[in-house]
Amino acid sequence: MKLELFVRDRRVRKKGIEPLVADTAQVDTFTIDFDAEWTGMVKVVVFQNGDSTAQLLYTGETQIPANVLAPGELYVACHGYKKLEDSMAVLRTVAMVRPIPVLLSEPGVTTDPTVYTPTMLEQMLTAVQAAQEAASTVRQLCAQLQADLEAGRFNGPQGIPGKNATLEIDGAEEGGQPAVYNLGTAQNARLRFVLPRGVGIRALEDNWDGTWRLTYSDGTEQILRAPGVTDLPSEEMLAEAVAAYLTEHPPAQGEPGEAGRSVTAITFLPETNQWRYTFSDGTQSDVPGPTLPTALSQLSEDSSHRTVTDTEKSGWNTAKTQAAAAMPKAGGAFTGTVSAAAAAQTPGTALLRNSRLSASEVTPGSNGEICWQYE
Secondary structure (H helix, E strand, C coil): CEEEEEEECCEEEECCCCCEECCCCCCCEEEEEECHHHCCCEEEEEEEECCEEEEEECCCCEECCHHHCCCEEEEEEEEEEEECCCCEEEEECCCCCCCEEEECCCCCCCCCCCCCCCCHHHHHHHHHHHHHHHHHHHHHHHHHHHHHHHCCCCCCCCCCCCCCCEEEEEEEEECCCCEEEECCCCCEEEEEEEECCCCCEEEEEECCCCEEEEEECCCCEEEEECCCCCCCCCHHHHHHHHHHHHHHCCCCCCCCCCCCCCEEEEEEECCCCEEEEEECCCCEEEEECCCCCCCHHHCCCCCCCCCCCHHHHHHHHHHHHHHHHCCCEECCEECCCCCCCHHHCCCCCCCCCCEEEECCCCCCCCCCCEEEECC
16 A cells, blocks of 8 residues: 655645554655655654554655554654755655554464564664765766857757746745745746844834833843933922023023004994094004894894884774773762763664663653653
8 A cells, every 4th residue: 555645834644544553664654745845855764553662764656654554543743854055954744633543454464574663863864875876976977068058969950939937926934944845946046035024123112111012922031221310300300400500501692672552542433333542652453343134124022122013003093092082980889970862762672771760750861761760
């Protein structure tokens, strides 16, 4: 069985859901597909199953170490190393969230030999020897190619113009050492920067005693004191110092300003509804006076001040005239004689009748008159 793994964003994941079977050494192999971040790095694969661990220098499809193929859960991690000018770049994957299950296998023949797992040194020596052989082959090939080039065997027709290279910034992340990784290709580069976190000032606080408290981003603090500052002077000391300085260095007086003026008279001009101000320098200034109403509708009525109409005045005049012609009375009694017109005394109609009271019998003098005799 071939265990297919792939590394993306520094996480190791397994293709498929098939588990491994214990005690299948020299049968199960593994391969790992790395993303572009691991390009040019020496890759070391670490296996761990319980207390058993194994490390392999990854050069391609390789057998899974026997000591980690026991029933349990198999964890895989990858480390990458790359030599820089004056430092070593190190790349590590994060811990696996879902380990690879290793199931119990059927017991084999008791005479089965124990599978030998090569040491890391042996793997490196083997890889170095293979690299040396490959380098020798490459040198021979380069010499042959150089000879063919000088002989003109590679002079063909001119090809199409090449594509322009591109550069993209993938971003930055925090790390212990500064580094730059190309996550793209040589022609289309995609750079990711690793930058160490610096220490900056997070807060600056005035203690009001001549000192300042600096708080840095890593939590440390520092007290700074201004040069020559001991304690803050009191208000009395400051006042005395200011008074002494002003005594020794009196401020220069400026040029006198323009003379002021005052109001000598205020006069109201009714013809223009203005107030006229007369000043001490003889000048005058007119300002608008109060706004005067020009119609009764601009006034507000109250219980003592109201407007009346011509109809109301005519009715009141009529009532006055009629009241003046009416019979006078005093104390609720008429002071004159009340009598009905004789021509209007129609018999059989309810009217005000004239009546006469006398000591002897009297004959009525007009139509409708009633005569009374008293004894």
